[in-house]
Amino acid sequence: MNKLLIVGTVAFDAIETPFGKTDKILGGAATYIGLSASFFNLQSAIVSVVGDDFPQEYLDLLTSKNIDISGLEVVKGGKTFFWSGRYHNDLNSRDTLDTQLNVLADFQPKVPQDYKNSDIVMLGNLHPLVQSSVLDQMETQPKLVVLDTMNFWMDCALPELLEVIKRVDVITINDEEARQLSGEYSLVKAAAKIHTMGPKYVVIKKGEHGALLFHNKEVFFAPALPLEEVFDPTGAGDTFAGGFAGYITQSENISFDNMKNAIIQGSNLASFCVEKFGTEKMVTLQKSDVLSRLQQFKSLTQFDIEL
Amino acid sequence: MNKLLIVGTVAFDAIETPFGKTDKILGGAATYIGLSASFFNLQSAIVSVVGDDFPQEYLDLLTSKNIDISGLEVVKGGKTFFWSGRYHNDLNSRDTLDTQLNVLADFQPKVPQDYKNSDIVMLGNLHPLVQSSVLDQMETQPKLVVLDTMNFWMDCALPELLEVIKRVDVITINDEEARQLSGEYSLVKAAAKIHTMGPKYVVIKKGEHGALLFHNKEVFFAPALPLEEVFDPTGAGDTFAGGFAGYITQSENISFDNMKNAIIQGSNLASFCVEKFGTEKMVTLQKSDVLSRLQQFKSLTQFDIEL
Numbered sequence: 001m002n003k004l005l006i007v008g009t010v011a012f013d014a015i016e017t018p019f020g021k022t023d024k025i026l027g028g029a030a031t032y033i034g035l036s037a038s039f040f041n042l043q044s045a046i047v048s049v050v051g052d053d054f055p056q057e058y059l060d061l062l063t064s065k066n067i068d069i070s071g072l073e074v075v076k077g078g079k080t081f082f083w084s085g086r087y088h089n090d091l092n093s094r095d096t097l098d099t100q101l102n103v104l105a106d107f108q109p110k111v112p113q114d115y116k117n118s119d120i121v122m123l124g125n126l127h128p129l130v131q132s133s134v135l136d137q138m139e140t141q142p143k144l145v146v147l148d149t150m151n152f153w154m155d156c157a158l159p160e161l162l163e164v165i166k167r168v169d170v171i172t173i174n175d176e177e178a179r180q181l182s183g184e185y186s187l188v189k190a191a192a193k194i195h196t197m198g199p200k201y202v203v204i205k206k207g208e209h210g211a212l213l214f215h216n217k218e219v220f221f222a223p224a225l226p227l228e229e230v231f232d233p234t235g236a237g238d239t240f241a242g243g244f245a246g247y248i249t250q251s252e253n254i255s256f257d258n259m260k261n262a263i264i265q266g267s268n269l270a271s272f273c274v275e276k277f278g279t280e281k282m283v284t285l286q287k288s289d290v291l292s293r294l295q296q297f298k299s300l301t302q303f304d305i306e307l
Numbered sequence: 308m309n310k311l312l313i314v315g316t317v318a319f320d321a322i323e324t325p326f327g328k329t330d331k332i333l334g335g336a337a338t339y340i341g342l343s344a345s346f347f348n349l350q351s352a353i354v355s356v357v358g359d360d361f362p363q364e365y366l367d368l369l370t371s372k373n374i375d376i377s378g379l380e381v382v383k384g385g386k387t388f389f390w391s392g393r394y395h396n397d398l399n400s401r402d403t404l405d406t407q408l409n410v411l412a413d414f415q416p417k418v419p420q421d422y423k424n425s426d427i428v429m430l431g432n433l434h435p436l437v438q439s440s441v442l443d444q445m446e447t448q449p450k451l452v453v454l455d456t457m458n459f460w461m462d463c464a465l466p467e468l469l470e471v472i473k474r475v476d477v478i479t480i481n482d483e484e485a486r487q488l489s490g491e492y493s494l495v496k497a498a499a500k501i502h503t504m505g506p507k508y509v510v511i512k513k514g515e516h517g518a519l520l521f522h523n524k525e526v527f528f529a530p531a532l533p534l535e536e537v538f539d540p541t542g543a544g545d546t547f548a549g550g551f552a553g554y555i556t557q558s559e560n561i562s563f564d565n566m567k568n569a570i571i572q573g574s575n576l577a578s579f580c581v582e583k584f585g586t587e588k589m590v591t592l593q594k595s596d597v598l599s600r601l602q603q604f605k606s607l608t609q610f611d612i613e614l
Contacts, residue, residue: 090492185396185397186534186535186536186537187533188533188534188535189535189536206516209513209516209517210516210517210530212533218606219533219606219607220606220607220608220610221530221533221607221608223517223528223530226494226495226519226526226528227493227495228493228495228496229493229496230493257610257611260610260611261610261611261612264610264612265612291614294612294614295614298612298614299525299526299527300526300527300528301527301528301608301609301610302608302609303527303564303567303568303571303608304564304567304568305568305571305572305601305605307598307601307602307605
C-alpha cells in the first residue's frame with residue numbers, strides 16, 4: 001500500500017451555525033484530512049501536536065481509522081490548539097471568535113522514520129515553516145506534494161509561504177485566497193499567476209460553488225453536490241483535500257485525468273462532511289454510502305452531446 | 308424545421324461596466340433569446356413591440372438571422388423600451404439607473420398566425436399578463452413552454468406571475484429569484500417548492516457559478532466556462548435561455564437527458580455573450596466557434612471514475 005503523509009492541525013473547535021452550537025469538539029486540518037483519506041486503500045500518518053488535555057478517546061478514534069499517530073506529539077502540560085467561530089446565516093462566511101495557538105506556537109514537526117519515503121505528502125493548513133520543515137525531512141522525493149493554506153499566512157508569513165509554495169506540485173486554496181495571493185480577480189488569471197509561483201496544479205475551492213483544477217491551459221470543474229441543507233461547513237475544505245490526496249495515493253496515478261477523478265472524490269467526501277457538526281458525519285460514514293453518492297456526482301455532471 | 312416562438316422585450320440598453328460604457332445599444336430579452344436560438348436549425352419568430360425610434364438596421368439584423376419579425380409591432384410615434392444599468396466591480400450585481408417602459412406599457416402581443424402551432428414557446432422576461440396572453444393565442448398545445456422571469460414581477464405582479472407559472476413546463480430564474488419565489492434558502496428546497504407551483508422542470512441560473520436543472524428528485528449541473536475576463540454580463544441569462552430553447556426545438560426531444568444537453572448548449576452560448584458589450588459578440592459569432600467551445604465544456608466536466 002502506498003503511503004500518505006499528512007501535516008496539519010489537530011485541534012479543538014467550538015462552532016456556532018444558524019442550526020446550533022457545540023462545545024469543544026474534535027477538529028483540525030489534519031484530523032479532517034486523515035478521516036477523509038481513510039476511505040481509500042493506503043497507509044497514512046499524521047504529523048501534528050496536541051496538549052495533554054487532548055482526550056485519549058480522540059487519539060483512539062484516529063488509530064481506529066488506521067491513521068498512524070506516532071508523529072502526533074503530545075506535549076506534557078500543554079494545551080491543544082483551539083479555534084472558535086460563528087457562521088453567518090448563509091454559511092458562506094464566518095467570524096473567528098477565538099484562536100488559542102497553545103502548543104502550536106513552538107511546534108517542531110517530526111516525521112516518523114517510516115514515512116520519510118511517503119509517496120504523497122499532504123501539507124495541510126499550518127505555519128509555512130512547519131510545512132517546509134516536513135519537506136526537509138523527507139528522504140525520498142514524494143511523487144506528489146499537495147499544499148493547503150489560508151489567507152492568515154498570506155497576511156502574516158507571506159515570504160515563508162511563497163518559499164514553501166515553490167516546492168509543491170499542487171496547491172489548494174479558496175477563491176478569495178487565490179485572488180489575494182495573485183492580485184488577480186479573474187480566477188483563470190489567478191491560477192495562471194499561481195502556476196508561476198511553483199505549483200503545476202492549482203485547485204481553487206469555491207465552497208458550495210464547487211472546485212476548479214487548473215493545469216497549464218487545461219481546466220476541470222467539479223460541482224458541490226446540491227444539498228437540501230448544509231449544517232456546518234467546518235472542515236469541508238480539508239475533507240476535500242484529504243479525499244483528493246487519498247485517492248491519488250491509492251491510485252498511484254498523478255496524471256491530469258486522474259486528478260479530475262481525485263477532485264470528484266474530494267468533492268464527494270466534502271458533501272458528507274457538511275451534513276453534521278464537525279467530524280461527526282465523517283466518523284460514522286460507510287464506504288458504501290461514499291460509492292453510492294459518487295454515482296450521484298456522475299448523474300449530476302455527465303452529459304452526452306455528440307460532437 | 309420545428310418552430311420556436313419567442314416572447315420578450317426588444318429594447319435599447321445603456322450599460323456601464325468596470326471596462327467601459329455604451330450609449331443606447333440593441334438589447335432586450337427577446338433579442339438575446341432570438342440571436343442565441345439562431346445557432347440551431349429551426350424557424351423562429353419574436354413577439355414584441357418597439358417604437359418608431361428603433362433603427363431599421365436592428366430590424367434587418369434580426370431578419371438576417373432568420374428571425375421572423377412579423378409579430379414585432381412597431382408603434383408609430385412610440386418610443387422603444389429603454390433600460391440603463393451599472394455593474395459593480397465584481398460584475399455579479401448591478402444597479403438599475405433608468406427604466407423607461409414607453410411602448411411596453413400598453414403592449415398587447417399578437418402571435419403571427421404561422422406560429423400559433425409552434426413546437427416550443429419561450430416566454431422571455433416580460434409582464435406575466437403578456438406571457439399568458441401569448442399562451443392563450445396558441446391553437447395547438449406546444450410540446451414545451453419555457454418561462455423566464457425576474458424579481459421585478461415577483462415584487463409587483465405576483466398573482467399574475469403565479470398564474471402563468473402554473474401553465475409552463477420549464478421555469479428559468481436566478482438563485483436569488485428562486486429564493487424569493489419559494490421562501491426557501493436551500494436551492495434544492497426552493498426547486499422542490501417551485502415544482503409544486505406548476506413547472507416540472509426548474510432551472511436555477513447562478514451566473515458565473517453555473518446552472519442547475521431540477522426534475523423531481525433528479526438534478527443536473529452545468530458550470531459556467533471559466534473565462535479570463537467577463538466583459539459585460541448583460542443578456543447572459545437570456546442567451547442561456549435561448550440556447551436551451553433553441554436546442555430543444557432543433558432536437559425535438561424533451562426528455563430529461565436531452566435537457567441536460569440543452570443546459571450545456573445554453574451555458575456554452577452564454578459564455579460568448581459576456582465577452583463583449585451587449586449583443587456584439589453574438590452577432591458576429593460563428594457556428595464553428597460554438598462547436599469548438601462545446602468540446603471545452605466536455606473537457607471541463609467529464610471524468611471517468613469506474614464505479
